[in-house]
Amino acid sequence: MAKQQTKKKKKPQDENARHARTFWKIFLGGILLIIFVFLLASWGVFGSLPDETSLENPEKNLATEIISSDGKTIGKFYKENRTPVPYEELPDHLVEALIATEDARFYDHSGIDAKGTVRAFVFLGSRGGASTISQQLSKLFFTEKVSSSKLTRAMQKIKEWIIAIRLERRYTKEEIITMYFNEYDFLNQAVGIESASNIYFDKAPSELNTSESAMLVGMFKNSSLYNPLRNPVGVKNRRNVVLAQMEKYDFISETVKDSLQALPLNLNYAAQGHTEGLATYFREYARAFMSDWIEKNPKSDGSKYNIYSDGLKVYTTIDKKMQTYAEEAMDEHLANLQKEFDIQNKKNKTAPFRDITPEETEKILNTAMKRSDRWRIMKEQGKSENEIIASFKKKTEMSIFSWSAKNNSKDTILTPLDSIRYYKSILQASLMSMSPQTGEVKAWVGGINYKYFKYDMVKTGRRQIGSTFKPFVYATAIDQMHMSPCDTLPNTQYTIAAGKYGLLEPWTPKNAGGSYGGMVTLKEALANSINTVTARLIDRVGPRPVIDLVKKMGMETKDMPEAPSIALGTPDVSLFEMVGAYSTFANEGVYVKPTLISRIEDKNGTVLYQNVPETKDVISNETAYVTVSLMEGVTQSGSGSRLRHSGRTSGAYKSTITGYPYKFTNPIAGKTGTTQNNSDGWFMGMVPNLVTGVWVGGEDRATHFSTTTYGQGATMALPVWALYMEKCYADEELDISKGQFKRPANVSIVTDCSKWKDGKNNGEEIPDEFDF
Template identity: 40%
Template sequence: MKHSIKKILQNKWIKRLLLLVVAVFLFFVSLFFSIYLGLFGKVPSKEDLSFIIQEESTEVLDKDGELIGKYYIYDRQPLEFEDFPKHLIDALVATEDVRFFNHDGIDNVSLLRVFVKSILLQDKSSGGGSTITLQLAKNLFGRRDYWFFGIVVNKFKESIIAKRLEEIYTKNEILTLYFNTVPFSDNTYGIESASQKFFNKSTKDLSISEAATLIGSLKANTYYNPRLHLDRSQERRDVVLSQMEKYGYLSADSLEVITETPVELNYRSFNHDQGVAPYFREQVKKELSAILDTITNSEGEAYDLYKDGLKVYTTLDLKMQQLAEEAMKTHMAKLQKDFEASYGNAGPWTNSKLIDAEVKKLPKYKLYKEQGLSDAQIQDSLAVKREVELFSWAGDTIQNLSVRDSISQFLKFLNTGMLAVDPSSGAVRTYIGGVDYRFFKYDHVSQSERQVGSTFKPFVYTAAIQNGMDPCEYFSLAEVTYTNYKNWTPSNSGSNEDDAYENYSLEKALSHSVNTIAVKVLNKVGISKVIEQAQRMGITKELPNEPSLALGVAQINLKELTGAYTSFVNNSHVAKPYYITKIEDHHGNVIASFEPEIAEEEAFNDYTRQVMLHMMKATVNHGTAKRLRSRYGLKNAIAGKTGTTQNNKDGWFVGITPKLVTVTWVGNDNHSIGFKTTGMGQGANSALPIFGEFYKALNADNAFAEITNAHFEASSQQVITDLNCEPEKHDGFFKRLFKSKNKKYCCPIKNRIS
């Protein structure tokens, strides 16, 4: 026997083979120790691994702690072990590492199986030898490119790290680290982020089917992405469920029932330009960045918005926001269709001069100009067509368009802004900055300033009542020419010659938004006093020192306008809209907190407030906003004001209820494009329906009963008495006989600011 072995060993080919085996063995041993000693880069020590710090996304939460969105580089939301349902852990172990609780980071049984079946027998179905701990090591530290031996070096590194992790952490702690770092589909890191994204729920609420779906995607998170490949994802889910049944984590009956149930996603994107309240999240991010610039952590370092796992508590009501967005989409889709149909094929967005003007604003055009290209050369360059994704209410499309074509498409779309706040604090409950943040980044709540039209008239009437004007004072509807203002003659929509003989009380004049009377009231009280009143109500914009101010030619920010109107239901105090209540670090420590900003001084006395509220209730009950009652069937306590600007460029509606003040605006981003007709463009048709649809949805949801069932306080007896007059008076026979129907020339506008 010994002689036979000696003879075999003397064979030169056998000798060479043995030497090769020994050389390979020594090579890998040397390679392992060189890796262990750090020659291929430092391997984390036990001390390093004891202080694993993971980058965490900053979470934006609504007023009830519900997740609205996140700011991140890696979309990750860490959880504690107690947050993981048992069936989630069972699915992972059964699928990825059935001996997880028995090995020390390296599963020698699996490695032997891989060597024999996968390498020697070439059985691709035999499975891998990677453990959960090895995968964790890869998730934590990634892999580097080491040329020819990259896979070997990385595997050795991971095995060293895995061994050390097992010595430092318990199995439950390793599972916690794994679930918080493992990459899922759609650039999502950690089980909580994946659960929120694909099923819109917390990890602890995942069903067995949902847990198996997410675990199944780990095998190849693009190939088994449930959003992109639902059929594949479901097949993979069934494999996971079968593994759970095979290893005793699931009964055969349960397996049969669950596999018969299709996977149902409730996908919710947290990308910055998608998902719920994207304009709000962007505005919060701007304010948050400014806040974080003023504070540091316990080590004196600045906070990182994208990595430090902050929690930002906001005033937004997530459920209310979703209802507001649905209301906006319902109305704007229909209005856009009507808007385009009204112009037919001759819409202003086809006007060459208008398109030329927009082309010249482009950075690319300006760059070509700086490079010395002629207009003809620039136009040739911009005429090249390329694939462009276009917004459409019927569904986004991709078309081959030139730059001019793209501008024409962009110009046709109406946009909107909507803000709803709690008037007692200014807390923002809903925030819509535009129709779709992906395509229209400009924010019509915080950035835009538009003419406010007739929504400014309540400022005029408030100044009048506050300065002693009788609520039952009558003014003629007759047109008047103001001699010291270029003979300017304001008129009323749908006016006729009999208007000269009609006289309205202040209530009817405001509720029916009569232009001629608004200017007369301003003239009587004085421009300076109207401007002062607006300033006391929180308007900081410099207002035009002109009589047309009464008709809302001032361009005011929607957010500021909303704050001004809170004073009518906040005991005459202005509540400034705000978004953030507090910020916590990832340990739960409050690092900043914010209180409502309520003006200390009253904007007007309580008598004025009650009179104005009564007049604006009349607007809803039988004035320009009466369709809230007739068309939308709203029986709530509502006061309001519609607004329309010159040439139907802007439509507004202000809805005031005891516990919510809402302002909506609709128009085109290009100020030269308006609605073709007043009937379509007036605030009652363009902006009011968003409020109408919104409040219908609130009424249908008992969660908002405290808001929708609220009532205005009873007016004082003096207010009731002072408003007890006929809404209109007609001139008698003799007065009509001697009163001219022609335009009346009036004295100069009073109290202009010099």
């Protein structure tokens, strides 16, 4: 009986011991199982893991940056819009916002936050997850999307842990943070913190303030949900959560938190799509330049560079501020000019065309149809010509360009044929601005809107240049015959006989307005664009020397006829060529080839290309100076004199069209140009350290104003130049000259006509060596 009682007393102890052994077996078995699972995962049983080389050199597409002369990114070429930045360029408050919000014990763990993991298991994630920054980086770098099954997600989490631990072994904490910021996709083509800060706030990461940093860090939770463009309220709330976390962990004070939470988001969205943002036409030129350079300059292993993934840096001569001012000036004037053009077209039965037959109109529209993407695509689909033409007459929903619409984009319903006619009514324009001493192009505006009008009118487009060609005739006369701006010629009709220069019939140019009579100085003749004087000059020097001169100044002359009519601007020339040629005058007779790409570097900073300026002595510095002096007369008393004063101010668009709102007082040399039917308006303007050309006109020469009042270069193009220069002068950091053009020593040609009287200086003979 006692033995039985003794057994009963020992039984609970044995039972407890057995349970304890079972517990420890299960516990140790679980640990061994976890270790075994981790080993299997590390061996790649559950899917491949990156090797150590991959960890140290993760392969990612890096965008090629287009960088302005003032160090600003103005565009990118990319598959993924990612440009890495070093840790040193991340402001402290940006890093602090990340730590406070995503991983407060980041500097205390080795990839896995044990405390956070236990908390997540115990409370089933209701008090926050346990994913560390290292784990999140491993997910971004190396793991793929998985199915929704719990087992698969568990295996994926294990892989993330393993990779996170490896990352912690291989990299410093700062490197992990840097990689995380550089890798995350902030949406709207913003991959990485550099793109995100530039796209959402138009500034570099180092320039972000605390509120902006908090907004971007808030997007790490879910950038699709917290998209600033689609969900600004949610993004602001999320930003305020980040600010609260920063205050919780003593990165900012409560007072600072409260003040920052009250602020709006203050987005400054600057899209970096290929058809959006700044300098779109120039960026397309840069793409073509890079493609050509890549073909001729392979890597050391023989493979080709890829501008979409190799992370090249293309340093350009474009000044971001000047480019901005140029585009603003273009938009301001062209929007108003288009209003006036539309008003005048309401009474035009053949709008948007003038002075052509119905047959010619049909030909223009048919040609446009056959050049369209719609025609090409339907042709590739095997559609017949009749089917394609019929499709152009069916109404469809589309987005069209409009100055009055938000972002210049308007949704409407039109037939494709009507949309072609509509686009033919939109006036186009271009601007190029260049430093004549260095050849560096500072601003390049190839059109009014790259999204809708992709044809670049700076370099690709060629149009008749009108009277802007006349200074080259005058320069030839000065160079050959030592003529002075004060020399006089008769303003009477002048005929060059048939047979001379291969003329089939006599050539007798007429003056605009039919004004003749008296003697005029060369300075007066150029200032007022008197055709009869220009005809006399080209007959004296001959067309060939003029053609030879402009060829030396960078113009393509193979299609330029050796005829006296070129003196009045009949050749088709690009704005790119015109600015380069005019810069020769401002640069004392030395032509410097326009430059846009200064150097190219690879992602490691190795210089792959360095521009070497191309220069050529074309004319003497005396001839250049005298020609500049002639062109100063254009802005003093000629067709460009509206730059000097405020004149009449009548009309709905007085400030930029028919009025004279400009009051420049500094020396300006320039020349307006207008083609015969007002289809092309030009203005070439120069100050000592900047030459800028502007062209305005329709896509087709049949699209134009009916009168010279609106169709002349002084009305269509000059205002863009003036608005641009006003903005440049207002920015004193640009240091645009207001001084005199440099006068060479020992100028023997008289340029000050107030001291000139019938070839004499106040009645006295002027010695050849006399220097005014």
